Amino acid sequence: MKKLMYVLFFVPMLFLAQENKGFILDVTEITVKLGQDASFVQGVKAWKECYLENNGDDKWNMWRRIQGEGSVYVITGRMANWAEFDAPPKDANKECYHVVMNLIMPHVEKIKSSLARSIPDWGSSEALANTGLVWVTNFKVNNSTTFAEVVKDVGAAMVSQGEKRTAYWYGVIGGDPDDADYFISNPYEKFSDLDMDEASVWEVYEKAHGKKKMMETRNKFRGCLEDAWSYLYKRMADLSN
Known part of the structure; x- marks a missing residue:
């Protein structure tokens, strides 16, 4: 997406040191005002039309959150490295900024921007064709080293048992x-x-290593977790590019 929502909404981002591997995922979470979903969606459609007419070439996905409080949409885009943030705003962004201010922002309650780095060693390297939904599970941990050890161990067990489930870690x-x-x-x-x-x-892990080892590993995993929560998101094809 290459600074797309940063340019559109001027949301500040916090850049901190992280592992230099995988791509950077730019995530913008937008909470829409109550009862204004239809107007917000029409505004995004108008902006996308303007952007493409002005030869904009960035790619992004728009998702609608299924559960939880409020009406929430999430825009995601990939960047290969930090250098992409140095690129100046494109003409398409400048030409269509008035659409953002007049047709989108009046329907927005709040915006939250975040960044994540993909961890290809932990999950799948191939994309699922025709992705229409993503189930995202979040983990807050108290010991990253232990968490990483368990995730890699479980992943190896899945592979050993022929389980090729598509999953992406960040x-x-x-x-x-x-x-x-x-x-x-x-x-x-x-x-x-x-x-x-x-x-x-855990059933697959038990099949690979036995119940005793599974219980030990599962307790180890739970011990390094502070919290975990998940949401299901539906891809909005007409709002994505």
Whole structure:
């Protein structure tokens, strides 16, 4: 997305040191005012039309959160490195800024921006075709070293048992004290895919290492967790690019 929402909304971001691996995920969470979803969506459509007419070439995904308080939309985009933040605003952003101010911002209650670094060693390297949904689980941890050890161990057990489930791990870069430290995104094509019966990761781990080892590893994992929560998001194809 290359600074897209930074340019549009002037949301400050906190850049802190992090592992130099994987791409940077730019995440902008937008809470829409009560009863103004339709107007907000029409505003985003108008902005996208303007952006493309002015030869804008950035790529992004727009997601609508299914559960939780309020009406929340999330815009995500990838950057290969920090240098992309140095690029000046493109003409398309400048030409369409009036659409943001007149047709989008009046319907926005609040905006939160965050950054994360993908961790390809922990999850899948290939994208799921036709992703329509993502189930995102967030983890706040008290011991990153132990957390990483367990995630890698469980991942290896999944592979050893032939479980090739698509999943993407991210480490959060800075942010508010209550933010997650890591999150995993599990993609699905459609809602009916959620009805499929699958063994849990701990059932697979037990199959690979036995119940005693599974219990030890699961307790180790729970011991390094401060909190965990998850949301399901639906991709808005007509608002994405």
